[in-house]
Amino acid sequence: MSVVSAEGVHFDAEISLLIVGAGASGLVAALAARDAGVEVVVLERDLVPSGSTALSSGMIPACETRIQQENNVTDSVQIMAADIIKKARGDTDPSMVDVMCRNSGPAIDWLTEHHGLDLTLVEGFLYPGHSQLRMHAPPSRSGADLMRGLVSAAERAEIDILGGAHVTQIFADAEACIKGVKITRPDDTTELIGCSALILACNGFGGNANMLRTHIPDMRDALYFGHPGNQGDAITWGQSLGGATQHLGSYQGHGSVAHPHGILISWALMMEGGVQINREGVRFSNELDGYSEQARRVLSQPGGIAWNLFDGRLRDLVSGFEDFKQAEAHGAVLKAGTVEELGAKINVPLTELRATLDRINHLASTGEKDEFDRDFTTSSTLIPPYYAVKVTGSLFHTQGGLKVDSNARIVTEEGGVLPNLFASGGAACGVSGPEDWGYLSGNGLLSAVALGRVAGQSAAKLVGK
């Protein structure tokens, strides 16, 4: 994954704008550039585009959208920005938070109204740290459906997505101006494609064990739940060209992946009254802090696992989620009519389990806070039948990346910008601060969609000159 001199290189073809990666970020950027009348080709290493986007729940946070208006949700750029900054404990760039929030609503309106994406407001619960209902997702709450919608929109816009096109080299001149790329095909043949601008939309380094060892050693052995093709290429190329990086130790973890099934179990269960216990039958944290930081907490429990505990009311809340349906179909969700049956099924000591249930039901009925500072005011008591899922903590995606400006141009170590190189989505530094606790739900697709659109528009402006 190198950057080499473009001097004397003859390209097989010339395209105005090339985009590396056909996840949400690359496809949104392509749609924006195409709308601006620019010739664009998306280069994707997989034969069929999927990326981490297809593995996600497809939930895109956005404010001031028409969908929110239709549902009488009062939200604003300021309210959303304040939520993001609070979750990151103030340790994030407020100007980039503003860029993402300000562009989020227009991006969702444009995708739904102009490009035919089917997105609805996620109702019924708020994710940790969100003060308003602002998650927009396909009705199935499935990232695979989000990808299907984006790929169809790209086809309608006559955008070429070149599958099996692994970008393995970038060519630049002495001023770090990108002249083109080398793609390697599945049969190892190569092609050289020239361009006037390049967008890096190839996500972060969750799939690269060496980079994880260097930047996020705590999670180097954790299950990586994202797309394996995300090898940190954007960061490698950006750094070689003098681009600055930020918060490389930041990531989104998740403390609720069914084990050993490897299926995401929605955090809505915790937000509405569910709890996590360890295999000794004891709670160990405030689940409402957020699912990202919970990955590390679950991994530090005996055996690196926990049990999600909930009841029939909560099961009904998530029963429409595609992931949950899969979890039930694979036998990951256990049901018990009594505490005794539950204890036997999940093999935790009955005395501790009973004490834990009594305690949380007491907290839920009185609305008191517990020793972890969890507020039970909005929780109901858990009543039989009980449900339990064994879960572990995992790494979803990295949040650090290339530093970009408000036009998604890559900022250099000296504080300038690279001439014609842009980054968005997981390739760019997110707004979650330096560690795992700063991730507000949806910060991943926020950068892919809101910043992806900015990258497409800015690159189109540059090559349209």
Ligand SMILES: Cc1cc2nc3c(=O)[nH]c(=O)nc-3n(C[C@H](O)[C@H](O)[C@H](O)COP(=O)(O)OP(=O)(O)OC[C@H]3O[C@@H](n4cnc5c(N)ncnc54)[C@H](O)[C@@H]3O)c2cc1C
């Ligand atoms: C299980 C799970 C659930 C999630 N749920 C949510 C959610 O509900 N909401 C949310 O906001 N975020 C969620 N996330 C995070 C979200 O999926 C990512 O932040 C987002 O998809 C990033 O989009 P992207 O376009 O940057 O990357 P991707 O979708 O990963 O796309 C990058 C693409 O680049 C390709 N690529 C990489 N290197 C090269 C190369 N050298 N040449 C050519 N192609 C290359 C890859 O193959 C890939 O297709 C979730 C993540 C996971 C793992």
